[in-house]
Amino acid sequence: MSKGVLATDKRGMRELGAEEKIGWDEVTQGVVLNSFEGDATNIAEKKAEERDYADFSSYTATVASWRVIKPVYNRDICIDCQNCWVWCPDTSIVSRDKQMLGIDYDHCKGCGVCVEVCPTNPKSLLMFNETEDNDEALAGWPQKEKKAKK
Amino acid sequence: MAKEFELNEVEVWDGNYATSQALRQAQIDVVAAYPITPSTPIVEGYGAYVANGYVDGEFVMVESEHGAMSGCVGAAAAGGRVATATSSQGFALMAEVLYQASGMRLPIVLTVVNRALASPLNVRGDHSDMYMGRDSGWIQIDAFDAQEAYDLPLCAFRIGEHLDVRLPVMVHQDGFTTSHKAQNVTPLQDKIAYGFVGDYVPVDDMLDFSRPVTHGAQTEEDWHYEHKAKQHKALMDSTKVIDEVFAEFKELTGREYKRVETYMMEDAEVALVLLGSSVETAKLAAKQLREEEGIKVGIVSPRCFRPFPYDLMAEALDIPTLKAVSCLDKSAPGGAMGALFNEVSAAAYNTESRPMITNFIYGLGGRDFAVDEAKRIMREQKAHADAGHITTNIQQFSGLRGPKLGFFETRRS
Numbered sequence: 001m002s003k004g005v006l007a008t009d010k011r012g013m014r015e016l017g018a019e020e021k022i023g024w025d026e027v028t029q030g031v032v033l034n035s036f037e038g039d040a041t042n043i044a045e046k047k048a049e050e051r052d053y054a055d056f057s058s059y060t061a062t063v064a065s066w067r068v069i070k071p072v073y074n075r076d077i078c079i080d081c082q083n084c085w086v087w088c089p090d091t092s093i094v095s096r097d098k099q100m101l102g103i104d105y106d107h108c109k110g111c112g113v114c115v116e117v118c119p120t121n122p123k124s125l126l127m128f129n130e131t132e133d134n135d136e137a138l139a140g141w142p143q144k145e146k147k148a149k150k
Numbered sequence: 151m152a153k154e155f156e157l158n159e160v161e162v163w164d165g166n167y168a169t170s171q172a173l174r175q176a177q178i179d180v181v182a183a184y185p186i187t188p189s190t191p192i193v194e195g196y197g198a199y200v201a202n203g204y205v206d207g208e209f210v211m212v213e214s215e216h217g218a219m220s221g222c223v224g225a226a227a228a229g230g231r232v233a234t235a236t237s238s239q240g241f242a243l244m245a246e247v248l249y250q251a252s253g254m255r256l257p258i259v260l261t262v263v264n265r266a267l268a269s270p271l272n273v274r275g276d277h278s279d280m281y282m283g284r285d286s287g288w289i290q291i292d293a294f295d296a297q298e299a300y301d302l303p304l305c306a307f308r309i310g311e312h313l314d315v316r317l318p319v320m321v322h323q324d325g326f327t328t329s330h331k332a333q334n335v336t337p338l339q340d341k342i343a344y345g346f347v348g349d350y351v352p353v354d355d356m357l358d359f360s361r362p363v364t365h366g367a368q369t370e371e372d373w374h375y376e377h378k379a380k381q382h383k384a385l386m387d388s389t390k391v392i393d394e395v396f397a398e399f400k401e402l403t404g405r406e407y408k409r410v411e412t413y414m415m416e417d418a419e420v421a422l423v424l425l426g427s428s429v430e431t432a433k434l435a436a437k438q439l440r441e442e443e444g445i446k447v448g449i450v451s452p453r454c455f456r457p458f459p460y461d462l463m464a465e466a467l468d469i470p471t472l473k474a475v476s477c478l479d480k481s482a483p484g485g486a487m488g489a490l491f492n493e494v495s496a497a498a499y500n501t502e503s504r505p506m507i508t509n510f511i512y513g514l515g516g517r518d519f520a521v522d523e524a525k526r527i528m529r530e531q532k533a534h535a536d537a538g539h540i541t542t543n544i545q546q547f548s549g550l551r552g553p554k555l556g557f558f559e560t561r562r563s
Contacts, residue, residue, distance in 0.1 A: 017372060021372065022376075023376060024375075024376040024377075024379040024380045024383070025380070027373065027376045027377055027380055029255050029316060029353075029354075029380070029384075030253070030254045030255030030256070030316070030354065030365070031253070031254070031365075031366070031367045031369060031373075031377050032254075032255075032354040032363050032364065032365055032367075033363060033364040033367050034361060034362070034363050034364075035362045035363065035364065036361075036362060039360050039361075040359070040360055040361060040362055041359060041360045043362065
């Protein structure tokens with residue numbers, strides 16, 4: 001899945017914890033972290049890639065290293081039902097105008113909920129080892145399962 | 151718009167009522183509370199002001215004290231002026247959230263009516279709850295009588311909300327001896343009181359939709375330490391603002407408050423250090439003992455329990471004539487010296503006078519502390535001074551039935 005369609009340059013630009021280690025005199029008062037740079041009035045009406053996320057927003061950090069298995073998305077089977085988008089606990093399913101675009105691999109933790117709730121046959125999302133190549137995973141995608149006759 | 155409350159120049163109020171009036175005059179946005187003896191009348195009184203149109207803010211009934219302080223944290227993070235009241239077990243249940251409030255730098259005002267902690271269950275006044283809060287990162291100010299229970303909450307909003315401070319503040323008073331004792335109180339008229347407290351200036355408020363913020367972020371070993379150090383610095387530096395607010399309050403009312411209050415210390419040979427409603431008892435005993443027996447006794451009382459006023463405490467005790475000091479702690483020490491003994495010893499150790507210092511535990515669970523007992527302790531300090539060394543155990547118990555109980559001795563002169 002190409003990354004360009006999913007995010008601005010700021011998404012996942014750093015490892016979590018790779019921030020500049022400033023001293024006690026420079027840290028924010030009360031550990032208050034601002035989510036966006038500048039005026040964020042009506043920010044909810046902007047798409048994620050159009051927002052100016054602050055450096056301390058987790059949007060700009062990647063936690064990809066936490067994942068050992070990953071979901072792979074198969075566009076050819078997906079019916080854009082949005083189930084995975086609704087259920088993903090980390091907003092890592094990227095969808096625009098009710099069309100599924102793919103996985104945000106910078107924030108996906110590999111929990112597998114999206115695969116579990118996918119209603120298609122075969123599933124449009126399947127879990128693979130993190131080290132497996134996505135194209136190879138797609139090439140070996142399983143066939144439709146036939147219902148067992150009574 | 152809140153109705154104005156008609157007040158006489160002098161009112162007869164108990165400590166609880168005085169505090170509830172001060173909270174009303176501060177026009178708080180949210181009070182989330184769960185009443186508990188002996189602080190119940192603060193919340194009760196405040197609820198009545200809300201119901202009768204004297205307050206514009208919200209009063210939130212919650213399911214516990216943990217919920218009360220959680221509600222306060224939420225409302226303060228949202229950007230409101232916030233306060234509540236509690237005592238004893240309720241304070242203990244709040245404990246987890248107290249640390250959240252100070253770490254999140256939310257200037258909540260908590261009025262604490264001091265009461266013993268169970269077990270055994272006890273509703274009377276001692277300082278167990280106040281002492282329990284001493285590492286929680288709050289500013290702790292102690293009111294010794296009803297007038298102070300009115301004055302100090304007004305100061306507390308000013309101190310905690312100051313942009314250089316932004317820390318929560320507890321205002322303590324003694325259960326029953328202060329909270330339920332009616333005394334003459336000279337209040338400020340509503341407009342003057344609110345003029346002193348001033349409008350609340352929110353910082354990083356969650357209701358500012360132009361600048362969404364995360365409150366209560368998690369930090370591990372790479373960030374936590376820096377944040378706690380910054381918080382401690384703000385607490386230590388708050389002394390400057392406390393002094394300024396007290397000075398401004400004196401200008402307005404003529405009533406003077408200091409982080410360390412002293413009484414007849416100028417030429418004192420012996421001194422008691424204590425706080426709360428016992429200060430008045432000790433002052434009376436000191437005055438009488440000076441007149442009756444010529445013993446030069448002085449009284450030192452930390453008005454500010456946190457940040458502990460090491461500077462002014464050292465100054466108060468650095469008197470050439472001073473030989474023996476006893477620190478009186480109204481809280482079960484739990485395997486240590488009383489907290490006042492420890493703090494005062496630390497403050498006095500590097501002074502020139504470096505007096506002998508002993509510790510009395512007293513008044514637990516509301517055990518009475520009367521003038522005669524205060525005098526007995528003062529005479530004992532005089533005996534140390536005359537002998538040139540501490541003639542008793544360093545830690546003793548005042549007003550306790552049964553065989554004499556004491557710990558540790560020294561022959562240091």
